[in-house]
Amino acid sequence: MTAASPSLADVLRPVKHVLLDFDGPICSVFAGLPAPEVARRLCSGLIAAGEQAPPGAEAEADPLALLRLIADARPDLAAAADGALATLETEAVRLGRPTLGGESVLRACFQTGRSISVVSNNAGKAIETYLADHGLSGFVAGVYGRTPGDPSSMKPNPRLLMQAMESAGAKPEECIFIGDAARDVEAGDAAGVATIGYANKPGKDLRLAAAGAVVIVTSMQAVADALA
Ligand SMILES: [Mg+2]
Incomplete structure (x- = not known):
């Protein structure tokens, strides 16, 4: 104070x-499954689904900033990226502190x-x-x-x-x-x-x-x- x-x-x-x-x-949230790893998985999931990562996406280590970046560049991917991130966050909280x-x-x-x-x-x-x-x-x-x-x-x-x-x-x-x-x-x-x-x-x-x-x-x- x-x-x-x-x-x-x-x-x-x-x-x-x-x-x-x-x-x-x-x-x-990301004490056990670190934020940069979550961002990396979010990005690689996108690429594995046959999409191209938007410019700057692979360098973004903050998963929530990455979600914003993807949604801004590709509004058509916003729902899928959000769902994938929600699954990763759910995995992360189980390891959270x-x-x-x-x-x-x-x-x-x-x-x-x-x-x-x-x-x-x-x-x-x-x-x-x-x-x-x-x-x-x-x-x-x-x-x-x-x-x-x-x-x-x-x-x-x-x-x-x-x-x-x-x-x-x-x-x-x-x-x-x-x-x-x-x-x-x-x-x-x-x-x-x-x-x-x-x-x-x-x-x-x-x-x-x-x-x-x-x-x-x-x-x-x-x-x-x-x-x-
Ligand atoms: Mg906070």
Whole structure:
């Protein structure tokens, strides 16, 4: 937390609905099956299907950026590429590493009567698989992964956040979003909801603060403690 920011407890006190990013706050999706390997497999799957990889695709190591690149260059391949990536992400989460304190946040929300929606650029199928595998599905009211075949739905687009709030019947001022990337803060901003920045790597605190995060935390356990 930075000295000038409001306290975490102050920010969380009025919150009825917690919107939670997945990769970072809940787990590290690509801890076991690394992102560059997932990108490589996505690309080689495309080529194996007889397609030509769009320019730059083979050098792109971020699977979600690769999906965007493919969909931009070849809209006709967007749905198939998204499906293939969703399958790879589902494989990845089985090898993913739970974030310390992430599960505690889910439990603290549940215990204090706050609903949780997971809002993520990852595939809903992969998120649901992770939650089920870890016995956490019951803590989550809704999962809002990217719209299949439509990478433009991904944050910083606020669309998924707005869907989550609408389904929860929640006003933005009753919500908080917790994410670990500047695009999360930007999406929160566009949706009218304040964002807590989870700085899980050196340097992220500055990027999250610059993007306008209301508070920065370096541990999800701190969020769980403040909720409880
Ligand atoms: Mg994230």
